[in-house]
Amino acid sequence: MERDVTPPPDVSCTALAKTFEGGTRAVDPIDLTFEEGQTTALVGPSGCGKSTLLRMVAGLDTPTSGTVEIGGAPPVSTLRQAGLSMAFQDPSLLPWRTVRGNIELALKLARHRADPAEIDQLIALVGLDGFAETRPAELSGGMRQRAAIARALATRPGLLLLDEPFGAVDELTRRQLSQDLPRIWEARGTTAILVTHSVSEAVQLSDRVIVLSPRPATIMDDITIDLPRPRAGPAARSDAATALTDRVFAALSKGMAERSAPMAAQ
């Protein structure tokens, strides 16, 4: 079943900034490198520009200034080699395709051969066994998001971008997925960037957490998470984990205070 796995790249952003047409500054010039094979979480308050940052990395938004390089090349060439997968905040499943059909479409777009057994495996992994032939309209919001994650993993990307992937997933499933999913991309050595506003999720899933300020996004803190895995259950409540979580919260609060005086009262 082995197939070419795109080698995991590193991603470097140099003086990357984005100002929208109306003049809104989403991201102020930022320098950031995502290490190859690492999982990095971008944490920040809603609307801080972290999704914009992710979209620039994916080549979906053009930076106003600065550059993004993936494995030393611009994002476009990574896209052309289909070395990248993104799971969107909105699951973006095509409603006229079944769960399997949506995964197959991703493989087709990425010019990969579809392997039915592997698709079944992925579907089972995200807890959707029995729903392979179901259309998105008949799935709950959480189920749709899981299907979207399965789709993102199916093309075996070297770089995996996840934008609030568990937003609509219920607490219990989220815990399960947080345990199961990283195993897959870690085993493949994938470089993963995760955007989330959940501090606990960031600490549990990543090797590194970057805390962003409210808009325009600047880096408030860059924290290495060197906890042993698996991190679910008792491990999540360890002193080390608590300390790291507190540090993330502190950075978040500081960012809030700097950006807006009234918010600092909270």
Next chain:
Amino acid sequence: MTKDLNRRTFLGTGAAALGAGTLGLGSARPAMAQTAVSLQLSWLHSAQFAGSYIALDRGWWAESGLAVSLLPGGPNAPVEPPVVSGTALVGISAADYTAAAVAEGAPFKIIGVAMQKNPFVIASLPANPVNEPADLVGKRIGMALANTPVLEALCTLNGVDIDGIDIVPTQYSAQPLLAGEVDCLLCWETDLPVAMDMQGVENQTMLMADHGYAVHSQTYIATEDSLANRRGDLVRLMSGEVRGWEAYRADTDAAARLTLEMHPDAGLDLETQKLQAARQVPLMFSELTDANGFGWWTDDTVAANVETLGLLGRTVSPDLWDRSILEEVHGT
């Protein structure tokens, strides 16, 4: 007006040839080369044009080398444009419409007159009859408002005060008369009275032509260009018409039957068509045509037309009528 005719004429003839081919008209197919020409009728197929059907059916045009297409009209099919553009060599119009078109710059001539007498009548019921124009005073007349000039002309010709007549705008239908909403109708001799007869309603008509309303109807029109350059075709076409209508006169029932045979999809009723065909004869044939042949007119009848048309607001010159084709046909 004729400067642009050539290209259209060419295209038009081509289209007519195509039409004749696809419609498969003409039962006899002689070996001689056929010239395709079209005759634009003024309404949907019915016994109103049965003389032409006879000419077509008996192959009289084909014998003379003409492949004639009879193009039906309709509510959205004015006759003048196809004749002006050359799609049709000849069109069936009426003196008043032709005069209007000429006033707008169309180079038309009337080359034959099928209806010597205008078919407009005042239809009424025997219990409350309109026998002469004076009877109209104090009556309610049902008609389309667009025909008001026609009534005005009739009144002027007969010294009747139109203000004494109550004009009621109605749909073109016998129903308001039957329902007693009006006392009489302004209509054609060949349609609403026929419809009432078919329903067994006794009725009577006063032909306006008998009271000075002289407007030639079902006239054949052609362009000056055709008269100059296609005389042979015009003569052959009109010869067929003359023969066809003489045969029609001999047996109107047969003409009605042929109409239904040739146009099974027109939704026609045989008995109605027979009645209509018979009623048309007195309008088309007279001592004048007996003496000179079908389609004929004299300077006197033209003068009467010019006068009536004047009352309708149309200034026309007797030049509008060109008898040269008929003269060739009838060999005078």
Next chain:
Amino acid sequence: MTSLTIHRPIGPAIERRSRAALGPVVGLLVLLAGWEAAGRLLTEAFVLAAPSEVARYLAAEWALMGRALGVTLTNAAAGFVIGNLAAVLLAAVALVWPRSEGVITGLALLVFCLPLVATGPILRVLFGPGPGPQITLAALAVYYTTLIPLLIGLRAAPQSWFDLVRSYGRGRLSTLVHVRAMASLPYLFAGLQIAAPAAFLGAMVGEFTGAQRGMGVLTVRAIRALDVEMTWAIATLATLVSVAVYLAIGAVARRVLLDEPPVILSAPAVTGRRRRRDGWIDASLVLALALGGWAGALWLFDLNPFFAKGPHDVVEALFLAPDAAATRATIGAALAETAIFLIPGYLAGLLAGAALAMLLILVPVLAGTAMPVAIALRSVPIVTTAPLVVLLIGRGALGTIVLVAVMVFFPTFVACLQGLRQAPGQVMSVLDSYAAGPLTRLVRVRIPAMLPAFFAAARMAVPASVLAVTVVEWLATGAGIGSLMALSASLSDYDVLWASVVLVAALSALGYVLVGRVERRVLAIYAPEQLA
């Protein structure tokens, strides 16, 4: 792995389907019974044939009717295919070159607003004998109602679907194949459903230009002969065929699609944020292209200036000629007369459509019955109903107003009912929590939710009502601009005819734009998301 509870809405779907199947049957039976009763009551009046009489007539004349139907259907089908292909082509151009969309839709609207009375004879001269005008008018009757939904449909996908395709490094072609084409299908089908009866109508009107045979020919015969049974039989047959085609396309759509096609077909007046300047540039371009195209077509086809008037002739007739003032007065009077029928009918149709939709929301039992019947009746061809309404109500103002209202009513009703049902469930739940009654819900939530659909219908109803009023005036009442156009054609007064055509088309397009303006104002308050 934890087990997850999933709610699959299969139960309600089945329930909905069975009710949908029963509704039209009940509605149809009620309709038939009322019609038969009225027919029996009015036997003496020569206006109404009962269904039993119609059935008898059809049984006796089935061969004649069958042949006519075959001819008209063939032409309608050809026009349907050509018109829809043209719509797809135009939509493709707008997609490839987005800046052109405003001009394309503007020109398409203008051409769509051209009155049939005027285009018919010109087409006949262009094509000569044969089915050319029938097919062309059928195509002209369908392309706009397909183009507009298609343009919406090709964009009717969330940005993230396009992002998804791009994130795998694929371009516009993949987007078109995998996202846009599929996303536009429901809209395309909805457009085709409306187009099918319109094509039939176009083919029938085309036959008025001098066709040998067909349903249009028989209609003229029946109207002129005041053959009540034949008139009603033709109307019945035309309606049955139109409804059957409508349902057939719906059935195909259901096989292909996951959901019913959307019933609301028109996008908000302006999609996307557009600059006012662009609007003016587009309008000027549309005007320039329309005038250029008009003059160009006259030149290209070498049409005789006796009946084919160019822009300069119309300007001459309206402003420069010695009798220009009289011409303006004639046309103005006719337009005013038409407006007296048109505006009350238009407004009455809109109000009645919206009101009945609201009533049905309050009394939901009726909705399942009324909705399919209304959707079906929307496709009844106007040329066959015009004589019927005149038979029933007479040639007076009321008959015309009623007919216009009917033409506006059905699409408005269907759109409004859809709109009312789209009230967001969560907002309804909030009102539930305050124990709000059905009336409060209607006023506070459903009506605002209905407004986009209402205005979309109101806009599309502008050309439809102009078509209705001119056809009735032309075929039945002999009043107003419709009659003036017919009369000026028969009297060879082509200056007046063309000037009338220009004014009617321009005023229709203007009315459409004006309703769009009102729509923007209202939606800015009640449904700002539609304008974003």
